[in-house]
Amino acid sequence: MSSKIEKDLEELVTKQVITSEVQLDIQRYYVAKKVAQPNTLLVVFGVLGSILTGLGIILILAHNWDDFSRTTKTIWAFAPLVAGQVLAAFALFKKKNDAWRETAATFLFFAIGASISLVSQIYNIPGAIDSFLLTWIILAAPLLYLLKSHATALLYIILATSYGCMIGYDINKPPYWALLALAGVLPHYVSLLKTKPNGNITGIFHWILPLSFMFLLGAFLNSGFSIGLLTHVCLFGLFYNLGKLPYFENQKLRRNGYLIIGSLGTIISLLIASFSYVWDDFIPDYISNNDLGITSIISLAAAGIVGYLFTKNKLKPFNLFQFAFLVFGGLYIFGFFQPEIASVLTNILILVLGLLAVIIGSRQEKFSILNYGLLIITTLISCRFFDTEIPFVVRGLLFIAIGAGFFGANYFMYKKQSKSNGK
Known part of the structure; x- marks a missing residue:
């Protein structure tokens, strides 16, 4: 104390x-x-130590690998796996602290991958990289719950996401196994939400899970750019509204990955759609039932969250960010008939979102939100320099005005805070 x-x-x-x-x-x-x-620093250094130890062993073996016989190579291939299992059993049955469990689980996680690859190389077992990653995922899955390792769960998510992206983007197959692997992490995540709602490790999961689903989404789509953009906007709308749930909204902003990723993703997607030439080829020739189903499911899920927030009276004051995916969905349909007008309306939508962020930041007296709104407006104006013929003098005056706006808004916010604090 x-x-x-x-x-x-x-x-x-x-x-x-x-x-x-x-x-x-x-x-x-x-x-x-x-x-x-738990001693967080000890856990972190334990995990890093196990990773560095494993890398050191691999380097030493690689240097002398050609001089070993096949039997010796096989022994060395299984040695890290056996050592990791012994270490994990010791940490498990002796009920060691978090540092022991995290170190043992992390070392065993990498030992599994190393043993699979070495055995395949020694005995010339053919196989693609995707089958290797899938085997690694399946064998490493029990570590999440046997040792309850948070570091291993994070590594597992990264491994599953990498596998899914490889299957979806390189081989052009839906990575259902990756989705199933991520579903296997959800009980661990739910347990963290209950036991460590304000923990730093829980905050990391709030970031890495939405990022993982964001990267994997495109691997399931195959109908072209426009439907993919709409689907991602719906996904970001789902993330943003998840971040507005009472559980996440009470968190510190840096831990609310759903809210930040949802907001940034929405703005970036809308900025892409704000270019007029994008709408010229925006209408797809064909939309597969698979893509239409995925988009419908995500949009309905996002709308369901909005409906839940409405029943809990959590939609006041009005926040357009929560409805941006619905507005863009309407613009997407409208773009089939009037693409030029849809492009203009998309620009107006971004401008309104930027102004809304400025108002929210001013009302809540938060410099971060205020400057975020100003940055949205600045980026929108900058984007218009690329597809409109504006004289350089006007461009210069616009940037001067934007700079003055940044300074003025922050100055008045500072004066407002000083006044409220009685300075």
């Missing part, structure tokens, strides 16, 4: 605010809490 808390407790006892028995109970609570908390 910190010395400040000790002094405060002594002061409260002296002034008879609390009794000495209450002081003792509080001290015991903080001591028990400190014991129960």
